[in-house]
Amino acid sequence: MARVVGIGKQSFEKIIKEKCFYVDKTAFIKEWWDNKDDVTLITRPRRFGKTLNMSMLECFFSNEYKDRGDLFEGLDIWKDEKYRELQGTYPVIFFSFAKIKQNNYTDAVSGIKRVICDEIQKYIFLKDWDGLTDEEKNNLNNITYGMDTVTAQEAINNLSNYLSRYYGKKVIILLDEYDTPMQEAYTNGYWEELVAFTRSLFNSTFKTNPYLERAIMTGITRVSRESIFSDLNNLEVVTTLSPKYTTAFGFTEHEVFNALDEFGLSEQKGEVKAWYDGFVFGEQKDIYNPWSIINYLDKKKVALYWAESSSNGLINNLIQKGSSYIKKMLETLISGKNIKVPIDEQIVFSELDYSEDAVWSLMLASGYLKVISAEELNMIRESDNEYELALTNREILFMFRKMIIRWFIPAKNETNEFIKALINGDVEAMNEYMNKVTMKTISYFDTGNVPSDEEPERFYHGFVLGLMVDQTENYIITSNRESGFGRYDIMLEPKDKNNTHYPGIIIEFKVINPRKENSLEETVKAALKQIEEKNYDAELIKKGVNKDNIHYYGFAFKGKEVLIEGKNPT
Structure with a gap:
């Protein structure tokens, strides 16, 4: 009989006691312990069993679970007598930053202080132990929700001191989801402040802590050493590209x-x-x-379980408001092709706003992309490694499709009507609906309060992605590819070349150039002329599309104002 599946269970003890479905990952305990690394940072995508594995480590090593070998009977780790003797023999400090998702620095630090205080309260019995000095007992009394910053930053170090003396053994420290506050700080604009606080906390806890036996931190990203890990030269970093612990998560x-x-x-x-x-x-x-x-x-049915288990808000914002380059690359990925980009495993959140390739590093770490191949361009600089990447699987593909559709929800009806007019060759309707679409949605494709010069281009490349999502059953949609004597902006190649209801479509975008053109009318005619002179239809004709069944469109825009004209160069 199949075991019961407990959805959302992250307590190892509870899963084992209730005999729920569990995939044995206890070999990770042996692998980690045998590696003898002082402090290990393991990054894996969200919901890949990081918290459950940390709970498993706590149950195995913590002296609070002494003589609880029953939790591991029948599992891989219990086959080794050496590890049976190790179970339940260490003081363990286990805390998590999973709930630190505040939108400002003050509340975030208050949240971290609460987490630290709650963990230390488990050992409040130490205040009555004669082994502590009056000063140390007073220090424990000062660890409250409202404690000052320095007390908070040194609290885990001090607790390690007291526990190691009380039990006669150094402590194991487990920190889950260490980078959740970092992502929130970047999103909400208090990155630099939180980095300063966290750097001192981590230095005290993991570097200058003589009472530490070993430690593990888990998270989604490897935040750059220069920001919060500058003092941790004893840190072993294990990312999704590393050879260690490859089967321990997932x-x-x-x-x-x-x-x-x-x-x-x-x-x-x-x-x-x-x-x-x-x-x-x-x-x-x-x-x-x-x-x-x-x-x-x-x-017992397929659905977007992992992809929709969180908002994916950071990735959505970085792509939607990113440059046309980012949108073109996502276009390539959604069409089932690979991209080749440099990857730096050290995520520098402060660079996400201006480093176009940083988004791919974040997407790889987050599980949205997978590595097809890697090429080390420079053995000295890790950031120079170039990787060929693809969307991870069908679930991720459908996640991005739904994400893009949401971009145009404010103008959903107008977008649908525009696509119908585009296919039917109704230029008058295209103008009517496209201007409505831009008025309702173009501001979603820019950052800040002042529209950038790239705003129209970002919008239109986002719109290309929208077309791809809506018309993938009928069309192969590409952009910025070579055809004839140049590079077209958008090409829609009908999958069924004999179905005249779905014509081939070529689109050229142009922003008005005041030095050359006096009106949008002149700009749109220049776009159509470019289609003709560059023979952009050559690729469609070569692939079997009848020249008489190709629509040619020029788009001219100035801010949110759009003018569309259609023409058959023949």
């Missing part, structure tokens, strides 16, 4: 297929693979995200 294909067999879903292996496979950790391919798999086992 499910391998063998584990997934065994689970499908257990739940009587053996015939769905192909469907599950297409939707949820694709993650690559180090050299280990065919990793599945656990959240989607356990939900599939529970509900």
